[in-house]
Amino acid sequence: MTTLTDPPKEHFRLSMLLYDTRYRSATIQVIALIGFMLLAAWIISNTIQNLEALGKPVEFGFFAEPASYDINQRLLEYTSRDSHLRAAFIGLLNTLVVAVLGCITATVVGVLVGVLRLSNNWLVARIMTVYVEMFRNVPVLLWIVLAMAILIESLPAPRAFRGEDATASMNLFDSVAVTNRGVYIPEFLFSRSLGDIHLFGTSSIRFDISLDLIAVLIVLGGSIFAMRKVSAWAAAKQEATGDRPTIWYINLGILIVPMLILLTILGFHLGYPELKGFNFSGGTHMRNSLIALWLALSLYTAAFIAEIVRAGILAISKGQTEAASALGLRPGRTMRLVILPQALRVIIPPMISNYLNLTKNSSLAIAVGYMDITGTLGGITMNQTGRELECVLLLMLVYLTISLSISAVMNWYNNRVKLVER
Amino acid sequence: MKKSVILGVATIAGLAAGAAVAGTVDDVKARGKLNCGVTTGLVGFAAPDANGEWQGFDVSVCRAVAAAVLGDANAVEFVPTTGKTRFTALASGEIDMLARNTTWTFSRDVDLKFEFTGVNYYDGQGFMVPKALGVSSAKELDGATVCIQTGTTTELNLADFFRSNNISYEPVPIETNAEAQQQYLAGACDVYTTDASGLAATRATFENPGDHVLLPEIISKEPLGPLVRHGDHEWGDVVRWTLNALIAAEELGVTSANIEEMSAGTDNPEVNRLLGSEGTLGEMLGLDATWAQRAIKSGGNYGEIFAKNIGEETPIGLARGLNAQWTDGGLLYAPPFR
C-alpha cells in the first residue's frame, strides 16, 4: 500500500473478485458470512417450527413462578415459595462458592505437591508422583463420587455423638463436629449487631449485607493503611539514619487493638454447634456435598497444577540461583525476587486454564447432590417446568460469563507480572 | 440477499417437513420394533440383567405392547432415560411410549402435551426411618435430614408437606436410588423418602430389613403409568387397551397357563371378545383379532407380572394394596371390553 505511483486504474470486472487478491479476501469473507447466516437462519427457523409443533413457545415467564422446591445450602434467604429465578441465583452463588474455595485449595495443594515432587527425600517425591498420576488419570466424575462415598462411609453419623456411650466426640474443645452429614464449625455472632442493609428490594437477586461485616472490613482496612504508614516512616528513617527502628510490635498493636475494641462493642461471640434433635444445630454447617465436591475438584486440579509448578521451577536455570547468591541475596529473597517472578511467567497461563477447568467441572455437582446452578436451573427447574431450551441456553450463558470473567481477570494479572521482553 | 436467505430456509424446511408425519402405529409396524423408554435402572421396575436383557414391571408393559402390535414380545428397543431426558425423548419421537414410573399430573398431561394411557401402579410418597430413631409419624420429623431422589415429583411433595405442617427439614438431593440407599444406611440422612414401592424394594435388599420402618403417612398420590405423545389417538388407544387387557385378564381369570385353552372359546362372552374368538375389537384398534392374546402371553396377566417382578414372592416383596383388582378392594378397574 506504500507504492509511490498510483496503480493503473482498471475497470472492475466480476472475475477480479476471484483472481485479484485485493478483492478475493472480501469475497471469501462475504461467502463465509452468508454461509454462517444461512446456517443460523436454518437452525432458528427449525427451532421455531419444532417448538410450535410441541406447543412450547419460547418465553421466560415461568422464571417468576414459585420454584416449590427447597435448597439445602443457601447463602441468602430462600424458601420454596420463591421464584425459579431466585433459585437459579442461589445456585449460582453455590457454584461460585465451590469454585473459589476449589481454586484456592488447588493452588495451595498444587504448589506444595509440585515443590515436594522435587524434594530430595526419595519417598516423599515418589508418593507425590503416585498422587499426581492417580488423580490425573482417573475421571474427575469418579473422584467426586468416590470422595462423597468415603466421607459418608468413614465419618460418624450424628447419632454416634448421642447418649452415654457415644462412639464419637467433637473436636477442638467441643467446637467442631465432624459428621458424615458435614462439618459443623463455630459461627461468628454479634449480640449488639448493627443490622443489615437490604439491597434490591424484593426482586430475585435481593440480598442483605451485614453492617457488622462492613464495620470489621473498614477497621481492618484502616489498620492496614496505618501499618503501611508506619512501615514507610521506618523506611524513611532507615534511609536517613541507617538504623531501622523496631516496629513489629507497633504494627501488631495497630492491627489488633482497634479490632478488639470494635468486636467488644459489637458483642462478638462464637456460636457453637450442639446436638439437638436429629442433627447438630447452631454453628456453620458445611455440607458433605460441598466438602466432597470441593475436595475432589481441588485434589484433581491440584495434580495438574503440581505438574505446572514443577515445570515452571525446572524451567529456571540454576545459574539464576547462583547469580543471586553471588549478589549476596539470602535464599528467601532469592526465591521472592529472582526465581518466583520468572517461574510465574511460565506458570500463570496454564494456571488460568486450570482455574477455568475447575469452575466448569464444578457443574458435576449434581453427581453428589450439591445444588449449584446446574442442579437448580439446569436440574430441578428444567425438570419441573419442561422448558429445556430456555434453561439450557441461560445455563450456558451463565457459565460463559463466569469463564470469560475469570480469563479476563487472570489475563490482566498475567500481563502485570509478565516481564517486558525486548 | 435477506430475501433469498429466508426463501432458501423455507424450501429446505418445507422439504423436510413433508417427510415426517405418519401414525405411530404404522411407524412401529414399519420399523418392526417398538422404542420404549424406561429408567436407567430401578430395582424391580426396569434393569438390564447380565445378558443385557431388560427385566421388570415397567418393562413387561413395553413387551406386552410390542407383542400386541408386532406379535413379538422381544421386538422392543429399550431406551434408558433419566428424569431429565424422558419427556424430551418422547416429545421428539425418539421413543414411541414411555414406561418409566412416571407420575400422572395435570401439567404433564396438559402443559407438556402428553397422554397418560392409564395407571399400571398406584403409588404414593412415603418415608422410611431406622427403627432406632423411635419415630412413629412423619410429623415428628422436625429438623430431620431427608434424602430425596431429584428429578421427580418427590421433592415438590416434600417441600409442600413440610411447609404445610410448618416443620423444618434439611433436604439432601441425590441422583440415583443406589446412592440414596448408601447414604441412608450410613446415617448421612435420618429419613429416606421416595415412592412407597421404591422404599419397600430398597428396604428388602438391606442386610437387616427389620431395623427400618416405613412411616404410616403417604404424603402424595403417585399414579404411575405409561404415556404417549398427545394427539396420536390411535396409538394412545393401543397402549391404553393393551394395559387394560392385562388388567382385565386378571379379573376374568385369564392367565398365561390357561390362555391357550380359553382362546378356543369360553362361556364368558367378554373373555371371548378379549381374546378375539368373538367380535372385532382387534380390528377396531387397527390390529388383528388375537392382539390381546399375544399381549397376555408375553408375560402373563397383570397379576402374574406383578407377582413375578415385584410381588411378595420376590426379594422386593410388595403387597398388592391399592394395586389389587377392584373386586378385591383395590383400584384396578379395567373398562369393559365391549
Next chain:
Amino acid sequence: MSDVSFVRTEMLPEQAPPASEVGAIGWIKHNLFSSWFNSILTLVSLYAIYYVLSGILPWIFQSVWNADSLNQCREIMLENWGSTHGHACWAVINDRWLQLLFGFYPSHLYWRPILALILLLVALAPVLYSDRVPTKMLIFSAIYPFLMVWLMWGGTIWGPVSAALGFVVGWGAYTLLSKQLSELIGLIGAAVAAVIWWLVISGYFTGAMDSILPIGIEAVESRQFGGFMLAILLGVVAIGVSLPIGIVLALGRQSDLLIVKYMCVGFIEFIRGVPLITLLFVASLLLNLFLPPGTNFDIILRVMIMMTLFSAAYMAEVIRGGLAALPRGQYEGADSLGLNYWQAQRLIIMPQALKISIPGIVSTFIGIFKDTTLVSIIGLFDVIGLASAIRADTAWNGIYWELFAFIAALFFVVCFSMSRYSMYLERKLQTGHR
C-alpha cells in the same frame, strides 16, 4: 640408617568408604534421613503408606470371586471371615465384566470392536512411531475410519464405501476446477460436489450396489453400544473427526480475514467457556429441536456430534500452539518459494506444526476420554451408567466400591499408558528440535 625415609613413595590402596555412606544404608541416609525435617517427612510418609495399604490390601485380596448375588457374597464372607466388612465382593465384576467392557453389544460379535481396536493401533502406528513404520502404511490410516465405522455398526459395506467415495468425488472436483479456474473455486466446488454426493447420490449408489453385490455383516444399532467400549469409541471419534475441524479453526483464528477470524474465535471461546455437561444437555434435549421437524437420530450419534464440536475447540488451540511454535522463517521461506497459502500450509507449515502438536493432541485425547464418563449423567450406559444399572439389579443392589474400583483401574491403565507415551514423544521431539 641414613637412607631411611619417612616419606611414602607409593600410593596407599584406596579404602572403602565408611559403611554409612554407601550401599543401602548410605542411600537411605542420603535420600530419606538427610536432615531432621526429612526424617520426619519420611516417618510420616511411611505411616501414611502403612495406613492406606493396611486398609486396602485385605479388602482387595481377602475377597469373594464366585457368587451369584450380593447376599450370597455376604454369606460367604460371614462363613470365611466372620464379618462382611473389609472384604471385596469381586463376584459382581466376575459376573458382569463383559457387560462393563462392551455394553449391550451382541456377545457373538465381540470380535468386531476388538478387531477395530487392534486395527486402530495399526492405523496409528505410522503417525505415532513414524521412524519405525513405513510411510506407506498411511494409506491404511486413511482407509481406517471407514473400516472402523463398518466394523462397529456393521450392515452393508457399501455405506462406508460410498461415504469414502464422497471424498474422492470432492478431490476430483477440486483438481478439475482448480486447474481450469482457480484454487478458491476448486475448494468450493469440491465441497459442493462432495455434499451433493453424500446427500443426494450416495443413497441410490448404496442401494444399487447392495442389490448388485450384497456384501455385509450383521448390523448393530448404536443403542447397543455401551460400557468401556463406548468411552473409547466416543473418544476416538471425537478426536478423529475434530482434527480436521480443529485445523480449519486454528487457521481461521490466525487468518487475516476479519469476519472468518472472529467467527472462529467466537466458536472456540464459546465451546471452551461452557462445561461439557451443558453441551451434553444440548445433545440430549435440544439438538432435535435445531434440526428440521421429523428428523431423528439416536442419542449416541448426537453425543458424538457434540463431543466432536467440544474437542474441535480444544484441538484448535493445540494446533494453534503448534503453529505459533514454528519459526517465522518457515512461513517466510514458503513465501519466498512462491507457494500460495494452501500450498504453503499443505507442504511446509502443517506437517511440521502437526508433528509438534502430537503430545498436545494426545493429552487432549486423554482429557476427552475421561470426560466421556459424563454421558452417564444424560442416561447413556457407559461404564458409570452401567454400574448404576447393575446396582439396580436385585442381585447386586447395594454394591458400591467394587464397581468403582474396577472402573477407576480401567481408566487409570489406559490414561496412564497414553500419558507416558506422550511424555516419551515430547522428549523425542525436543531432541529433534535442538
